[in-house]
Amino acid sequence: xxxxxxxxxxxxxxxxxxxxxxxxxxxxxxxxxxxxxxxxxxxxxxxxxxxxxxxxxxxxxxxxxxxxxxxxxxxxxxxxxxxxxxxxxxxxxxxxxxxxxxxxxxxxxxxxxxxxxxxxxxxxxxxxxxxxxxxxxxxxxxxxxxxxxxxxxxxxxxxxxxxxxxxxxxxxxxxxxxxxxxxxxxxxxxxxxxxxxxxxxxxxxxxxxxxxxxxxxxxxxxxxxxxxxxxxxxxxxxxxxxxxxxxxxxxxxxxxxxxxxxxxxxxxxxxxxxxxxxxxxxxxxxxxxxxxxxxxxxxxxxxxxxxxxxxxxxxxxxxxxxxxxxxxxxxxxxxxxxxxxxxxxxxxxxxxxxxxxxxxxxxxxxxxxxxxxxxxxxxxxxxxxxxxxxxxxxxxxxxxxxxxxxxxxxxxxxxxxxxxxxxxxxxxxxxxxxxxxxxxxxxxxxxxxxxxxxxxxxxxxxxxxxxxxxxxxxxxxxxxxxxxxxxxxxxxxxxxx
Amino acid sequence: xxxxxxxxxxxxxxxxxxxxxxxxxxxxxxxxxxxxxxxxxxxxxxxxxxxxxxxxxxxxxxxxxxxxxxxxxxxxxxxxxxxxxxxxxxxxxxxxxxxxxxxxxxxxxxxxxxxxxxxxxxxxxxxxxxxxxxxxxxxxxxxxxxxxxxxxxxxxxxxxxxxxxxxxxxxxxxxxxxxxxxxxxxxxxxxxxxxxxxxxxxxxxxxxxxxxxxxxxxxxxxxxxxxxxxxxxxxxxxxxxxxxxxxxxxxxxxxxxxxxxxxxxxxxxxxxxxxxxxxxxxxxxxxxxxxxxxxxxxxxxxxxxxxxxxxxxxxxxxxxxxxxxxxxxxxxxxxxxxxxxxxxxxxxxxxxxxxxxxxxxxxxxxxxxxxxxxxxxxxxxxxxxxxxxxxxxxxxxxxxxxxxxxxxxxxxxxxxxxxxxxxxxxxxxxxxxxxxxxxxxxxxxxxxxxxxxxxxxxxxxxxxxxxxxxxxxxxxxxxxxxxxxxxxxxxxxxxxx
Numbered sequence: 001x002x003x004x005x006x007x008x009x010x011x012x013x014x015x016x017x018x019x020x021x022x023x024x025x026x027x028x029x030x031x032x033x034x035x036x037x038x039x040x041x042x043x044x045x046x047x048x049x050x051x052x053x054x055x056x057x058x059x060x061x062x063x064x065x066x067x068x069x070x071x072x073x074x075x076x077x078x079x080x081x082x083x084x085x086x087x088x089x090x091x092x093x094x095x096x097x098x099x100x101x102x103x104x105x106x107x108x109x110x111x112x113x114x115x116x117x118x119x120x121x122x123x124x125x126x127x128x129x130x131x132x133x134x135x136x137x138x139x140x141x142x143x144x145x146x147x148x149x150x151x152x153x154x155x156x157x158x159x160x161x162x163x164x165x166x167x168x169x170x171x172x173x174x175x176x177x178x179x180x181x182x183x184x185x186x187x188x189x190x191x192x193x194x195x196x197x198x199x200x201x202x203x204x205x206x207x208x209x210x211x212x213x214x215x216x217x218x219x220x221x222x223x224x225x226x227x228x229x230x231x232x233x234x235x236x237x238x239x240x241x242x243x244x245x246x247x248x249x250x251x252x253x254x255x256x257x258x259x260x261x262x263x264x265x266x267x268x269x270x271x272x273x274x275x276x277x278x279x280x281x282x283x284x285x286x287x288x289x290x291x292x293x294x295x296x297x298x299x300x301x302x303x304x305x306x307x308x309x310x311x312x313x314x315x316x317x318x319x320x321x322x323x324x325x326x327x328x329x330x331x332x333x334x335x336x337x338x339x340x341x342x343x344x345x346x347x348x349x350x351x352x353x354x355x356x357x358x359x360x361x362x363x364x365x366x367x368x369x370x371x372x373x374x375x376x377x378x379x380x381x382x383x384x385x386x387x388x389x390x391x392x393x394x395x396x397x398x399x400x401x402x403x404x405x406x407x408x409x410x411x412x413x414x415x416x417x418x419x420x421x422x423x424x425x426x427x428x429x430x431x432x433x434x435x436x437x438x439x440x441x442x443x444x445x446x447x448x449x450x451x452x453x454x455x456x457x458x459x460x461x462x463x464x465x466x467x468x469x470x471x472x473x474x475x476x477x478x479x480x481x482x483x484x485x486x487x488x489x490x491x492x493x494x495x496x497x
Numbered sequence: 498x499x500x501x502x503x504x505x506x507x508x509x510x511x512x513x514x515x516x517x518x519x520x521x522x523x524x525x526x527x528x529x530x531x532x533x534x535x536x537x538x539x540x541x542x543x544x545x546x547x548x549x550x551x552x553x554x555x556x557x558x559x560x561x562x563x564x565x566x567x568x569x570x571x572x573x574x575x576x577x578x579x580x581x582x583x584x585x586x587x588x589x590x591x592x593x594x595x596x597x598x599x600x601x602x603x604x605x606x607x608x609x610x611x612x613x614x615x616x617x618x619x620x621x622x623x624x625x626x627x628x629x630x631x632x633x634x635x636x637x638x639x640x641x642x643x644x645x646x647x648x649x650x651x652x653x654x655x656x657x658x659x660x661x662x663x664x665x666x667x668x669x670x671x672x673x674x675x676x677x678x679x680x681x682x683x684x685x686x687x688x689x690x691x692x693x694x695x696x697x698x699x700x701x702x703x704x705x706x707x708x709x710x711x712x713x714x715x716x717x718x719x720x721x722x723x724x725x726x727x728x729x730x731x732x733x734x735x736x737x738x739x740x741x742x743x744x745x746x747x748x749x750x751x752x753x754x755x756x757x758x759x760x761x762x763x764x765x766x767x768x769x770x771x772x773x774x775x776x777x778x779x780x781x782x783x784x785x786x787x788x789x790x791x792x793x794x795x796x797x798x799x800x801x802x803x804x805x806x807x808x809x810x811x812x813x814x815x816x817x818x819x820x821x822x823x824x825x826x827x828x829x830x831x832x833x834x835x836x837x838x839x840x841x842x843x844x845x846x847x848x849x850x851x852x853x854x855x856x857x858x859x860x861x862x863x864x865x866x867x868x869x870x871x872x873x874x875x876x877x878x879x880x881x882x883x884x885x886x887x888x889x890x891x892x893x894x895x896x897x898x899x900x901x902x903x904x905x906x907x908x909x910x911x912x913x914x915x916x917x918x919x920x921x922x923x924x925x926x927x928x929x930x931x932x933x934x935x936x937x938x939x940x941x942x943x944x945x946x947x948x949x950x951x952x953x954x955x956x957x958x959x960x961x962x963x964x965x966x967x968x969x970x971x972x973x974x975x976x977x978x979x980x981x982x983x984x985x986x987x988x989x990x991x992x993x994x
Contacts, residue, residue: 106875106876107908108908161692175968176965177965178964178965181873183964183969184946184962184963184964186944187944187945188875188944189875189909189944189945192873192876193908193946193948195946195948196948196969197947197948197949197955197959198703198705198959199701199703199704199705199976200700201701201972202700203697203698203699203701204696204700206696206697207696208695210696222751224751253808254719254754254806254808255807255811310750310752313814314752314811317808317810321808376686376689378685379602379689409690410716411604411605411690412689444681447681447683447684447686448686449681449684449686449692449693449694451690465681465694466682467675467682468672468674471674471675472675472680475672476695476696479696479980482978494695494696495694
């Protein structure tokens with residue numbers, strides 16, 4: 001069947017690249033996998049256009065072959081490019097890499113899934129466009145894929161999924177849908193106005209296996225008149241609650257539009273050094289090692305950052321309020337950097353995508369990797385601290401280092417935990433795996449929802465969403481049958497198991 | 498079948514109220530209907546609880562009876578409480594009117610569909626809670642229903658649908674779903690964190706016939722430290738473009754969080770007077786009558802308002818910038834009102850729900866009514882003006898008065914047009930009907946999407962969303978079959994015709 005499928009695709013889609021064997025195995029794996037779970041995908045298809053995608057999907061239906069669509073395959077820490085189930089053919093959209101529109105007055109873009117953050121940034125630079133990106137840690141990832149997988153930055157546009165405005169989607173049977181105003185032929189409003197008459201459908205295609213997004217509209221941040229970054233080194237691990245509560249008050253006062261972030265020292269240390277420089281393997285870093293590390297790299301136990309944007313007077317006020325907020329946190333050193341329109345751009349202000357975020361994979365050495373967990377917590381210093389201490393102690397007990405960032409959103413905290421490990425250490429991999437399952441179970445017990453998890457853990461994480469004996473799961477199964485009746489797309493992707 | 502259904506419901510749901518005959522006909526009609534389209538609904542059911550709703554839905558499936566769920570039935574201008582199709586039983590949720598939670602630190606509420614804006618406001622007042630509402634023109638409407646039907650206010654929380662966080666829904670076959678973190682049993686995060694693992698489902702239940710929303714979480718606005726309203730009377734009809742462009746620049750500068758609004762003089766005049774005071778019936782108001790009216794009521798041709806919120810310094814800056822913006826618009830008089838925390842509350846600041854918005858129905862006399870159209874336009878003075886002039890001239894040619902408000906959103910303008918008419922004048926009703934169909938056709942030609950329309954016009958308005966030979970319509974039909982397999986809910990509601 002697979003052969004018939006590939007032959008048939010090759011015959012109908014002249015321009016498609018077909019990979020198999022070693023080339024496919026090498027490229028479409030999870031570089032951060034804990035275990036070799038099964039054989040590599042049997043083949044990968046790299047189309048150039050939505051028409052080719054539709055033909056491929058129709059042939060997949062005809063031949064009963066499952067597809068695993070990826071944008072650029074850089075969903076690192078959450079499963080990479082690897083299909084969840086054996087025998088699934090990768091549909092790699094990286095060659096569909098056109099930036100179809102960048103609009104300055106209304107501050108949006110329309111991109112194909114192969115466009116990376118660096119591609120989009122380069123376009124803005126080349127044309128001198130006054131639009132800022134919100135970027136995740138790793139700039140080689142897909143702009144569209146990142147938004148669809150609920151990636152985050154900490155600019156005011158840092159909830160990337162929330163910036164989506166208008167999708168083009170190939171459904172599981174090849175039907176081509178444009179959402180929102182895209183359904184009005186020739187409309188100029190597709191990336192400007194989200195709400196059609198009747199239900200909006202965009203959200204159906206986030207982290208789901210219902211369709212393949214082939215175009216995505218995304219709102220960008222207009223360049224402000226001025227901005228400032230207020231960064232604080234916070235000495236004590238115990239000051240987390242104070243820092244979060246201070247930033248929460250700041251955010252509620254309405255002078256700060258971004259998601260202030262508080263991150264453990266390891267988030268920086270792992271980018272700029274390796275674990276071996278500080279302590280022996282096989283045990284969590286000692287207090288003494290932690291002290292040496294922080295002194296050498298100039299880091300607080302927690303490091304916080306809040307940015308303000310707007311007219312200079314608003315920025316000044318925001319800086320003053322932020323300084324005042326941090327002044328109430330014991331053992332806190334504050335640094336301010338400012339920018340005004342016309343000045344050269346400093347990294348701390350404008351979102352600059354780089355590959356630097358990948359550097360933390362080296363923390364545990366040349367076979368280092370990480371798996372990540374994103375969980376929503378209450379916007380409360382006490383509750384966030386209780387959770388942070390539980391996770392860090394759970395990890396320490398398993399000889400793992402605690403690597404976490406807390407993004408303060410309007411009504412919750414997005415807590416991203418990365419577990420850094422050594423893929424060459426199979427005992428460590430076993431431990432990491434057990435810890436991850438334990439964290440899933442614990443979050444469910446607390447009523448905190450995971451909303452990102454590596455492919456391997458999605459079914460377990462999804463199991464917690466169990467109200468009404470699994471009503472959400474049953475509803476998603478119905479939607480799956482409605483939109484992908486032959487279950488051709490992304491088997492195992494949405495955590496239905 | 499209907500009788501068997503009602504008997505069966507009565508037997509199983511002791512507490513339900515069942516209305517039929519004249520009581521039902523009187524209560525569940527569209528008070529603003531243009532024509533008597535058919536017989537009134539045969540019956541109405543008024544349950545008290547979600548369990549009762551589920552029993553009713555299951556019986557409806559068993560008996561093949563269709564239901565028309567309404568929250569409070571006050572969707573005035575868009576069809577009121579009346580079912581779209583003959584023989585549909587009204588499911589009136591007004592008795593489910595509990596405010597289940599109001600949370601001050603995180604600024605949200607959880608309400609049942611029967612809770613009105615006035616109910617919620619009274620609760621905030623009674624308990625002295627520092628939360629502000631964003632209110633539509635008519636305060637007796639349902640908080641939940643208004644958000645689900647894409648109602649608007651012009652506070653920073655004025656896109657009511659965008660404030661939804663977490664739903665409880667009874668699907669077409671009686672399945673009970675809680676969306677988002679509501680799917681985590683016992684979670685405290687339901688109204689705080691929107692994104693579950695996998696696709697979000699909330700948006701499916703906006704303006705759709707897929708399920709019955711029985712609980713809705715809504716974000717409210719925390720009381721700011723200060724606020725100000727800057728109101729401008731703009732003399733000339735031709736100054737619309739200048740006013741919109743000035744407000745757009747203001748909004749893009751990032752000092753204004755709400756949706757500035759520009760409204761034609763009639764929006765105020767129709768609240769405070771009747772048409773007969775100014776001119777003879779049967780022709781649009783003359784320029785002379787318009788001048789007399791505006792002088793008597795102190796109105797510009799256009800009247801604009803922008804509000805700023807935040808720390809006093811930010812509010813001062815916003816006021817200064819708004820005054821500067823309006824100074825560039827010819828023939829413009831500006832009035833500023835300010836408020837600071839601790840001062841008594843002025844109507845212009847805090848959202849105060851009233852029944853006053855209903856007063857404009859009297860414009861055309863004791864049998865006055867209106868039907869409304871909500872359309873998304875580009876954020877451009879020139880384009881908005883072109884559209885406004887087309888609509889007003891189309892209406893004038895049909896001897897109708899132009900009543901419109903332009904809400905400036907981030908990347909589009911929401912234009913709400915109300916057509917005020919006399920239900921006792923059957924010739925006028927014919928004309929209004931023809932004009933409405935003409936406006937639908939014209940909007941489609943321009944690529945502007947209607948996202949609210951009265952029940953009577955939904956199929957026509959939906960027909961414009963025709964990309965891919967009706968892909969969106971086909972997808973919605975699939976979703977309908979998946980979530981309401983026996984098509985029990987809201988036949989005709991989502992414009993599928």
